[in-house]
Structures are given as structure tokens and as C-alpha cells.
Amino acid sequence: MDKPYSKRLVKPALFLDRDGVIIHNRANYVRSWEDVKIYPYSLPAIRQLSPHFSIFIITNQSPIGRGLLEEQEIIQINTKLKNLIIEAGGRVDQIYYCPHAPQDNCSCRKPKPGMIQQAAADYKVDLLSSWLIGDAISDIQAGINAGIPNNILLQTGRGKKQLLKSPPGLNYLIETNLRSAAKKILSTLS
Numbered sequence: 058m059d060k061p062y063s064k065r066l067v068k069p070a071l072f073l074d075r076d077g078v079i080i081h082n083r084a085n086y087v088r089s090w091e092d093v094k095i096y097p098y099s100l101p102a103i104r105q106l107s108p109h110f111s112i113f114i115i116t117n118q119s120p121i122g123r124g125l126l127e128e129q130e131i132i133q134i135n136t137k138l139k140n141l142i143i144e145a146g147g148r149v150d151q152i153y154y155c156p157h158a159p160q161d162n163c164s165c166r167k168p169k170p171g172m173i174q175q176a177a178a179d180y181k182v183d184l185l186s187s188w189l190i191g192d193a194i195s196d197i198q199a200g201i202n203a204g205i206p207n208n209i210l211l212q213t214g215r216g217k218k219q220l221l222k223s224p225p226g227l228n229y230l231i232e233t234n235l236r237s238a239a240k241k242i243l244s245t246l247s
């Protein structure tokens with residue numbers, strides 16, 4: 058068995074998408090704290106996983122690049138969410154967001170692996186023992202593009218519709234929601 062998280066110099070990480078994974082998706086984007094609705098099992102699931110992983114939230118936030126939202130607003134929403142996770146006994150090492158619109162052709166917007174690579178550079182992350190959880194095929198592709206072997210597509214958020222668009226040959230696990238995904242991941246640790 059691998060050494061426990063606390064004894065490892067290079068840490069396994071959990072990469073979580075935000076919308077459709079931790080909080081509900083909104084058709085017209087999450088634009089203020091009033092739009093944030095946290096799934097009831099999110100905070101306990103993150104708390105359960107926290108002793109075993111560094112935890113990063115990686116989120117595409119194109120409303121900034123589209124001119125619909127000020128960057129300061131995203132920072133405030135993310136900070137409040139992070140504080141709630143910590144108050145519930147969980148950890149968030151860092152939240153990375155991509156502020157660009159699709160046509161900006163940046164290197165951070167998922168399915169590109171830029172945010173994951175940034176986290177791996179900023180923290181000592183062992184990508185080969187890391188996990189990614191998302192509700193979109195582009196999340197899964199970002200994980201695969203970064204070299205993460207364990208990627209989970211949830212059936213919350215956009216997940217059910219995304220499953221129909223899955224390109225052949227893409228390798229990932231499917232779980233009902235963040236609670237069942239946490240259970241799955243924990244079962245691999247013992």
C-alpha cells in the first residue's frame with residue numbers, strides 16, 4: 058500500500074470541477090452568491106476525502122471573458138465556497154479558474170490541462186495517484202490530458218447529457234454524484 062497522505066513528499070490530489078459537482082449548475086451561469094446552491098452531500102464528501110488528498114477546485118469561468126461577470130465577483134463566490142468547505146471540516150488548497158472565453162484560445166480552459174498543470178507546479182502533486190471529478194466530458198479530457206489516470210464523470214449537473222456525447226475510446230468511471238464518487242475513491246485507499 059502507498060504511504061498515507063501525510064507521510065508523502067509528493068501528494069496525491071483531488072481535482073474537483075465546481076458547477077454541477079459541488080454546486081448546482083445554472084443555465085445562465087452562477088453570477089452571484091445568490092445563485093449558489095450547494096448539493097447537500099458535497100461538504101461531507103469533501104470532508105471525508107480531505108485527509109487523503111490535496112484538494113483543488115478547477116473551474117472554467119467564461120462569463121468573465123464574455124463580459125458577463127466581473128472577475129472580483131468570481132473571487133468572492135469562490136472564497137465564500139472555500140470558507141464553507143473549511144468550516145465543514147474539509148480542505149481546499151487552491152481554487153483555479155479560467156476567466157477566458159472559448160475564442161481566446163488560452164491554455165487553461167478545460168479540456169486543456171493548464172489549471173491542473175499549474176496546481177502540479179504550485180504544489181507537489183503526484184498526478185499518477187490523483188483523481189479528477191467532473192460533470193462534463195471536457196473535465197474528463199482535461200484530466201486525461203494532464204496524465205491523471207482516474208477520472209470520474211458524475212451524473213449530476215450536465216453529466217447525464219454529457220454521457221450521450223462521450224467520444225469513443227475515452228476511458229473514465231461514472232458515478233451518481235459526489236457522495237458515491239467519494240465512497241468509490243475511499244474504497245480504493247484501504
Ligand SMILES: [Mg+2]
Nearest residue numbers: 074076077192
Ligand atoms: Mg461543471
